[in-house]
Amino acid sequence: MSSNEVPSKPKGSLTGWLILAGSALGVFALGLLGSTILERREEASIGRLTLKQPINQWESDSSKWGVSFPREYDTWKATLASNTETEFGGSIQKDYLAHDPRLVVLWAGYGFAKGYNSPRGHMHAVEDVNATPRINEKTPATCWTCKSPDVPRVMARDGVSQYYANKFSHYKEDIKNPIGCADCHNEKTMALQISRPALKEALERQGRDIAKITHQEMRSLVCAQCHVEYYFKGKKENYLTFPWDKGLTAEAMADYYKNSTHTDWVHSISGAKMIKMQHPDYEVFQQGIHAARGVSCADCHMPYKQEGGVKFTDHQVQSPLTNVANSCQVCHRWGEDKIKERVLGMQRKHQEMLIESENALVSLHLSIGEAKAKGATDEELAKPRELVSLAQMYWDYVSANNGMGFHAPQETARVLAKSISIANEGRLVLAGVRAKYGLPPTAPAVDISTKEKAQEYIKPYVKAQADKKAAEEKAAAEAAKT
């Protein structure tokens, strides 16, 4: 061996190392591929999970359910994220009053004129109800009803009527958990069930047998425990009631309220007795094409998902616009852009009609208020007040919806057309009264271009109304003494 051959030795060993590294990498990659194939084969045979530990009755802590249902629990926790925004909805909280200050005038004298934000995910329910300026010391416990799975437990403990009759503040210590598993599921079988009496009672009054309701309908009805129009029956009882006895349409509800003595508040400017519609999402959805085809709320807002071999329901309840692929494309074979374009097209047109209706209503409230200030009597203003109240109820039936015009586009357009036409009828009747007092047909427009300006504008009216009410109460108290 001569010293000349020495340099070739490292060269040979480098090739060796390269072969070693190359084959190691290659075998590693192949092994990895092999194990994913085996994993995937395994997935195909995974069945449904069973309860890993029993769940107590009224278990309101969703994490206890999450032990056995990690996928459902994880997606439910995702409702905590407030990060999606669609043109009209989404989970990022919006200040509706700042977005559209007309609302302040429409709700003058009512809590909604103080604050009204867009809703956030289910996990924010308790936090958000505590934060709203609409809650005060007089607020009844009824307002908790839709916010927490702790509610059925305290209802069972205190009795349903007694629960409603108590004050909101009474349950601050009892109610801690946001909307979760127990609100919709049976703790033993996981079957969907109605946990709130108001829906059960409304269905029973309609003559429905709850035991005969199918699973597919339950996938909407569990939502209808809360996403509906409701009112608190009785000044002291505050008994949560759905005005469904005559049907679910705007007309059927108007008819229902006409036959009841219930009013939500008296409008500070016009003096009309008003009904505030809550969010009749379920009722409006029932009148659309999707409901007619047997689609449930969960089909679009909680679409099925496959993870490995397991099918489950995505519990991150959200706008389908943020999840078009899983929600819409299961049935609609168009591209995502095309689907979004169709939906937003409907919602934009809907928004236009809403604003038309709001303008008519604001003008009518102001015009009645001005006539009243000029000396028009309650008798003269009775008809215009009745009409503004009805027109606003129709508008609110649509406006309070979280579907933003998508759930039943033709039906909501029809109701808005009616709202506008009733408001105009009110304007015509009022024009005669106003003429008597030397006023032009409508009151001049006022600057309500921002939330602050609008709130400033209604302030004296709200104060005058509150002062009058306080004086009346004082007089009544004194009269009772003597």
Add this chain to the structure above:
Amino acid sequence: MACFAAIGVFAGSGLYVARISNATSYLSDEPEACINCHIMKPYYASWQHSSHARVATCNDCHVPHESTFAKYAYKAKDGMRHSTIFTLRMEPQVLRATTEAQHVIQNNCMRCHGNLLSEVNGFRGHQPDRQCIECHRETPHGRTTSLSSTPNTLTPPLKKVGIGGFKNPENKENK
């Protein structure tokens, strides 16, 4: 020496992967090859219950038939895409045909139903620039399709790949 050993290890692992992945089945036209991946089960199930199940297999619609070369080139390309996405767990919940795949499917509709179209062309909205599936969208796979549309469907089981698989009579029956 080392080189041969490395190639040997590589070849052996390759054979193993070929076996557990049921690789040879992909050369066939058997629909069961497509449900080697459970992702395709809902599509297998909806096909199996459709009118097409009696006359057409997956490949009849989903791969080109102009020539054997075109068929296997497409199979190789599409298979690579599918296996990549499947391995990386990037599959969407609702599968949608790519533009290229739509083209292949449309050509295959025409391959069998071309005569029919010549009779109705121009009638009742039948236009050559529209795809058959735009209207007949429920024909091949039903009204709703997604990975979870038929979760508990009964489909033929996968072949056993361990030692037992070599002498398992079920494997032969499946074939």
